[in-house]
Structures are given as C-alpha cells and as structure tokens.
Amino acid sequence: ETKLNGYTQIDLLQNRFYERAKYVVDTLRKQGYCYLDDFHGEVTALSILSEVKNLHQREKFTDGELVSSNGNGSMLNKKIRDDKIAWIDGKEENCQTISHHMTTVNTLIRYCNGLIDEYDIEHRTKAMVACYPGQGTCYKRHVDNPNKDGRCITTLYYLNPGWTEEKGGMLKLYPGGSEEAVKILPRLDRLLLFWSDRRNPHEVEPSHDVRYAITLWYFDKNERARFRKKQEEDERKKAILSQQENGSKDGKKD
Numbered sequence: 612e613t614k615l616n617g618y619t620q621i622d623l624l625q626n627r628f629y630e631r632a633k634y635v636v637d638t639l640r641k642q643g644y645c646y647l648d649d650f651h652g653e654v655t656a657l658s659i660l661s662e663v664k665n666l667h668q669r670e671k672f673t674d675g676e677l678v679s680s681n682g683n684g685s686m687l688n689k690k691i692r693d694d695k696i697a698w699i700d701g702k703e704e705n706c707q708t709i710s711h712h713m714t715t716v717n718t719l720i721r722y723c724n725g726l727i728d729e730y731d732i733e734h735r736t737k738a739m740v741a742c743y744p745g746q747g748t749c750y751k752r753h754v755d756n757p758n759k760d761g762r763c764i765t766t767l768y769y770l771n772p773g774w775t776e777e778k779g780g781m782l783k784l785y786p787g788g789s790e791e792a793v794k795i796l797p798r799l800d801r802l803l804l805f806w807s808d809r810r811n812p813h814e815v816e817p818s819h820d821v822r823y824a825i826t827l828w829y830f831d832k833n834e835r836a837r838f839r840k841k842q843e844e845d846e847r848k849k850a851i852l853s854q855q856e857n858g859s860k861d862g863k864k865d
C-alpha cells in the first residue's frame with residue numbers, strides 16, 4: 612500500500628481512532644461526558660439520516676412505553692417520554708449505513724476500552740433509533756442506568772441538520788448530578804458519549820421539530836454478569852413462590 616512518510620493508510624486510520632479514543636477517555640474522566648463533531652462526515656451522516664427517515668416512513672417506530680407515575684402500576688400512566696423508537700441490529704434491509712455507524716462506534720469504544728481500566732467493555736445493545744415528532748415532545752429527567760444493569764457508556768448520534776436552540780429539543784445534562792445543566796445541541800453528525808450511571812441525569816427539552824438520534828449502550832462485562840445472575844435468582848424465587856401459592860391452592864381444594 613502507499614507509504615505516506617513511513618505510515619500506511621491502516622496506520623493512519625488506527626492512529627486517528629487512537630487519538631479520538633484518547634480525547635474521549637480523558638474528557639469522560641474529566642467531565643463525565645464528551646462529544647465529537649463531524650464524526651462520519653456529512654455525506655455518511657446524511658445517508659444515515661435518509662435510512663432513519665425511511666424507517667420512520669415504513670412505520671418501523673413504536674411509541675415509547677408508558678411508565679406508571681407512582682411506580683405501582685396504577686392507572687395514572689403518565690408519559691415520561693414521547694419518543695418513538697425502533698430497535699435495529701444492523702442486518703435489516705436499507706440499514707447499511709446505520710450498520711456502518713454501529714461498527715465504527717464499536718471500533719472507537721474498543722480503543723477507549725484499552726484506555727479505561729475501571730471497565731471491561733465487550734458488548735453493546737442493539738441500536739435504538741429514536742424520533743421526537745415535534746409538537747413539544749420531550750423526555751423527562753432520568754438516569755439511563757440507575758441500578759447497575761451493566762450499561763456503562765451511552766453513545767448518542769444526532770441526525771438533525773440545521774438544528775437551532777429555537778427548535779428546543781436540547782439535551783440537558785446534569786453532569787455529576789450537579790444542578791447547573793449543560794445544554795447539548797443535537798446537531799447532525801455529532802456523537803455524544805457519557806457515563807450511563809447516576810453521574811449523568813439528563814432530559815430532552817420539548818422539541819418543536821422532528822428530532823432523530825441513534826443510541827448505543829455499551830456494557831461493562833462484570834457489572835452485566837452480576838446483573839444477569841441476580842435476574843436469574845429473582846426468576847427462580849418468583850417461580851418457587853408461584854409453585855408454593857399453587858400448591859397451597861391445590862391443598863385447599865381437596
């Protein structure tokens with residue numbers, strides 16, 4: 612391959628990933644969040660946007676699920692989120708550039724993993740493609756991973772060309788749980804990363820125009836394994852309890 616002052620193209624590419632990973636990890640350490648602009652370049656960003664719009668037209672988005680306001684499932688189902696979402700694994704038809712985004716962020720995170728010793732990042736979720744349809748739709752203040760479900764880094768890729776603050780839809784982040792918020796413009800080709808746990812409560816302000824983003828959550832291997840083990844134990848306990856209940860019911864019958 613062509614040698615540019617001793618470097619091959621691959622070397623340059625790997626250096627580029629290494630440089631960005633270094634900046635990301637240093638910034639995450641310093642302020643808990645970090646964003647990279649012009650992540651893919653405009654042409655690729657617009658191609659991802661057209662695939663997302665196509666998903667939207669093909670009605671592939673579902674309503675964000677309702678969450679009961681006081682947690683006991685009562686009828687007071689209050690909407691805390693108005694986003695419409697689609698889960699994408701990247702193999703779907705007409706999602707090639709979305710898939711390219713997923714592999715590119717994987718590579719960046721793999722380089723970051725080499726620099727972060729508090730986590731061992733090997734897996735991620737599918738891509739959650741989200742759309743806020745405008746008319747004041749928003750997402751109330753929340754923490755992505757409040758109870759150690761394994762997710763350690765949230766990555767949000769924004770797809771909104773020409774977005775301005777007048778359109779609302781700013782991501783308000785409260786880094787370190789502090790009260791003064793940081794406002795992030797959800798502009799095209801911006802990749803935002805932040806720790807998924809209680810260090811980063813955040814909310815989406817009411818949006819007055821259609822607003823698209825793609826989220827990928829990355830797991831810490833150990834926290835995820837502990838969470839899965841706990842989930843299985845809870846399942847077993849539930850199964851035993853329901854058997855006992857059925858058993859006692861049978862007992863009453865005869």
Ligand SMILES: O=C(O)CCC(=O)Nc1cc2ccccc2cn1
Nearest residue numbers: 741750754755767782797813815824
């Ligand atoms: O679009 C943005 O700027 C961020 C939106 C956002 O926080 N979305 C979001 C979406 C979620 C969907 C399911 C479960 C947890 C979730 C947490 N956060």
Ligand SMILES: [Mn+2]
Nearest residue numbers: 753754755813
């Ligand atoms: Mn969130």
